[in-house]
Amino acid sequence: MSGVSAPLPDRIRPVSFDDIVGQSRLLGPGGLLRRIVENGHIPNMVFHGPPGTGKTTAAGIIAEKTSRTLHRLNATTAGIADIKAITDSLDTLLTPCGALVYLDEIQYFNKKQQQSLLEFMENGKITLIASTTENPYFYVYGAVLSRASVFEFTRPSPEEIAPAVRRAFRLCAGETGGEVTLEDGVAEYIARACGGDVRKAVTAAELLAAAAPLGAPLAVSLQDAAEIMRGKAATYDRDGDGHYDILSAYQKSLRGSDPDAAVHYLGRLLEAGDMASACRRLLVCACEDVGLAYPQIIPIVKSCVDSAERLGLPEARIPLACGALLVATSPKSNSAVAAIDAALADIREGGGGEIPAYLKDGNYEGAKKLGRAVGYKYPHDFPDNYTQQQYLPDALRGREYYTPGENKAEQTAERYWEIVRKNTKPQ
Secondary structure: OOOOOOOHHHHOOOOOHHHOOOOHHHHOOOOHHHHHHHOOOOOOEEEEOOOOOOHHHHHHHHHHHOOOEEEEEEOOOOOHHHHHHHHHOHHHOOOOOOEEEEEEOHHHOOHHHHHHHHHHHHHOOEEEEEEEOOOHHHHOOHHHHHOOEEEEOOOOOHHHHHHHHHHHHHHHHHHHOOOEEEOOOHHHHHHHHOOOOHHHHHHHHHHHHHOOOOOOOEEEOHHHHHHHOOOOOOOOOOOOHHHHHHHHHHHHHHHOOOHHHHHHHHHHHHHOOOHHHHHHHHHHHHHHHHHHHOOOHHHHHHHHHHHHHHHOOOOOHHHHHHHHHHHHHOOOOOHHHHHHHHHHHHHHOOOOOOOOHHHOOOOOOOOHHHOOOOOOOOHHHOHHHOOOOOOOOHHHOOOOOOOOOOOHHHHHHHHHHHHHHHHOOOO
């Protein structure tokens, strides 16, 4: 294999839509993108999805099937001048069907560069396929998106990746003239551990093949596969779209009372070393989603977070798992956040008005002359430490922000106050 220069993912790259792993929704028989290509009308397109899901491969097959010259550029190193050079040379190239420009990682083009693409997209000299691993609606300029069709490439399942891994091993063995023997479960393990990245899985097969003794049959053990794939499943970018997807799934699992999903996404965050985000979302959920249904949870979860920060990873996983499971399995109420948001909405719309004079500060000389704190009723001077009194400004008199949640703690408190108010005599 030493004489073969191209990486295995390039040597094994599919040459037809049927060979692309895991994108049958787009590229399988009857798939939308495949039908568009087979009809011969290729629009400007944006491909988005995780690495190793077939975006570049699909662009190459599209060029081949439509008899177009494919020009590959990467936005990390290319610029508008490179695209202009392609269009300037079109008359001298054998491109009767036009040129197809594949611009990888378009998110690295700034707004001005992306705006400059519009000229080339509109004059018809080229057909642009831009790709990105980020959410295009966050990173691609709106005018570009409005002139392109957006297609999402998703992570293939382990069941879809495993055959590609076996094929990679067979190719490696064939190139050395030998045979390949895989311990039971090797291909399946690599397919699971690659995090949905087919390129990563195929590269792992190539590295395992390279580790075989020269002249010996290719035998791959599950232990070697586990060693080569160590840490490969973690696909995480703290500044990328995937970061917020995991955080969103983590918080929604906590809110949705699914303890298994909660610890799964907590594990993803911790495996990526992002303990800070895991702690912050856990505290938010304790207050926002459990809240008054179990108010003691707030100091408990705070204690779990403090313990985690004191311990550091890997031990931090234990108190954080305790906190996450407690939040997930606790009764839920968002009455507190609903109340404060309703109050803030009134305030931001100009609602409020003058604070009643008897509630104002009276702890200074001359306060009584101004009517400050005069007539205030001190609740502890009355039975049950309560007396009827208006606290809201006149403009908001009778406004109700808080509605007790349907849970034991808040309903118990509500029944208590119903009794107290009923027994309170007007003063």
